[in-house]
Amino acid sequence: MCEDPDLKIYSIGHEIKAINHVMQRKMLASATDKGVDKITVMHGWIIGYLFENKDKDVYQKDIESKFAISRSTVTNILKLMEKKGYIRRISVESDARLKKLILTDKGAEINSVLRQTIADNETRFNSVLTDEERKTFIYLVRKLRKGLENG
Amino acid sequence: MCEDPDLKIYSIGHEIKAINHVMQRKMLASATDKGVDKITVMHGWIIGYLFENKDKDVYQKDIESKFAISRSTVTNILKLMEKKGYIRRISVESDARLKKLILTDKGAEINSVLRQTIADNETRFNSVLTDEERKTFIYLVRKLRKGLENG
DNA sequence: ATAAAACTGTTTTATATCAAACTATAAGTA
DNA sequence: TACTTATAGTTTGATATAAAACAGTTTTAT
Numbered sequence: 443m444c445e446d447p448d449l450k451i452y453s454i455g456h457e458i459k460a461i462n463h464v465m466q467r468k469m470l471a472s473a474t475d476k477g478v479d480k481i482t483v484m485h486g487w488i489i490g491y492l493f494e495n496k497d498k499d500v501y502q503k504d505i506e507s508k509f510a511i512s513r514s515t516v517t518n519i520l521k522l523m524e525k526k527g528y529i530r531r532i533s534v535e536s537d538a539r540l541k542k543l544i545l546t547d548k549g550a551e552i553n554s555v556l557r558q559t560i561a562d563n564e565t566r567f568n569s570v571l572t573d574e575e576r577k578t579f580i581y582l583v584r585k586l587r588k589g590l591e592n593g
Numbered sequence: 594m595c596e597d598p599d600l601k602i603y604s605i606g607h608e609i610k611a612i613n614h615v616m617q618r619k620m621l622a623s624a625t626d627k628g629v630d631k632i633t634v635m636h637g638w639i640i641g642y643l644f645e646n647k648d649k650d651v652y653q654k655d656i657e658s659k660f661a662i663s664r665s666t667v668t669n670i671l672k673l674m675e676k677k678g679y680i681r682r683i684s685v686e687s688d689a690r691l692k693k694l695i696l697t698d699k700g701a702e703i704n705s706v707l708r709q710t711i712a713d714n715e716t717r718f719n720s721v722l723t724d725e726e727r728k729t730f731i732y733l734v735r736k737l738r739k740g741l742e743n744g
Numbered sequence: 745a746t747a748a749a750a751c752t753g754t755t756t757t758a759t760a761t762c763a764a765a766c767t768a769t770a771a772g773t774a
Numbered sequence: 775t776a777c778t779t780a781t782a783g784t785t786t787g788a789t790a791t792a793a794a795a796c797a798g799t800t801t802t803a804t
Contacts, residue, residue, distance in 0.1 A: 449728060511614075560601070586730065
């Protein structure tokens with residue numbers, strides 16, 4: 443089955459990459475116009491995640507699995523985000539290996555600006571896919587990611 | 594429309610990124626066992642593209658649009674690929690701005706090994722999505738990419 | 745014919761990314 | 775308790791990536 447090379451996931455790998463790329467550009471082009479720092483999409487995702495999980499304890503290792511980036515990349519990015527004042531990284535007493543991530547006021551402010559930017563830009567995607575297609579696409583992306591991560 | 598944040602394309606951005614990431618790991622883990630250099634997925638895509646377009650003239654700028662990477666990244670990657678002996682970059686007389694890309698014998702050899710690796714790994718994706726889902730996914734990825742690139 | 749605009753590729757600077765080797769801490773086991 | 779294994783994070787070295795400034799070439803417009 444699936445002899446046609448055009449029907450292989452591998453053959454569209456670079457198109458998946460391209461979608462990601464376009465998203466990142468479009469998404470943040472407008473963020474710059476709003477008085478906040480120019481931040482990367484990854485910083486935006488992490489800030490959003492920390493905002494949504496304010497009540498819970500979030501450690502560096504959680505970022506690693508949530509966003510599928512290597513441990514060393516996590517260190518790099520979070521260090522930079524701390525330097526820029528979006529987060530703080532606090533050592534905890536119960537386990538000296540862990541570093542707990544705290545969203546600063548500045549980080550929370552950027553989060554609220556970003557929500558607006560995201561809403562503005564979402565209409566771009568809506569114009570390309572129908573409602574039904576978008577739902578299907580999101581479903582399949584989640585299914586594929588979930589399936590691949592335990593394999 | 595589309596008030597539910599879980600139904601926004603943005604909300605799955607990091608999952609798209611993760612799929613790409615997993616693909617790259619899985620795809621190349623086995624390539625190492627076959628006596629060829631350990632190459633990146635992007636190198637694999639470019640080598641495959643040059644192989645498929647042996648008869649046509651391919652320039653650096655074509656790589657830029659085909660794979661949605663910036664001009665400076667194209668310079669970097671192709672320089673490295675030339676250094677590793679996979680390709681050559683030839684200045685053409687008709688237009689002194691252009692550099693034509695030629696796949697070397699070594700590059701062609703890597704291509705044939707890679708085809709087998711890709712076939713081996715494609716079964717992973719097949720086990721996650723049904724045939725119908727895979728077709729739909731590929732269709733939507735292409736539609737989304739095409740729609741986003743002219744916007 | 746010449747000045748302006750567009751195109752192709754490079755360099756520089758900053759960030760992102762991974763793998764591998766490393767440090768320190770915690771948990772499990774003999 | 776002492777040895778071993780597992781876990782969390784850091785550092786290093788290599789590659790990937792983009793934006794911006796740049797240089798050379800070609801095309802367009804006047």
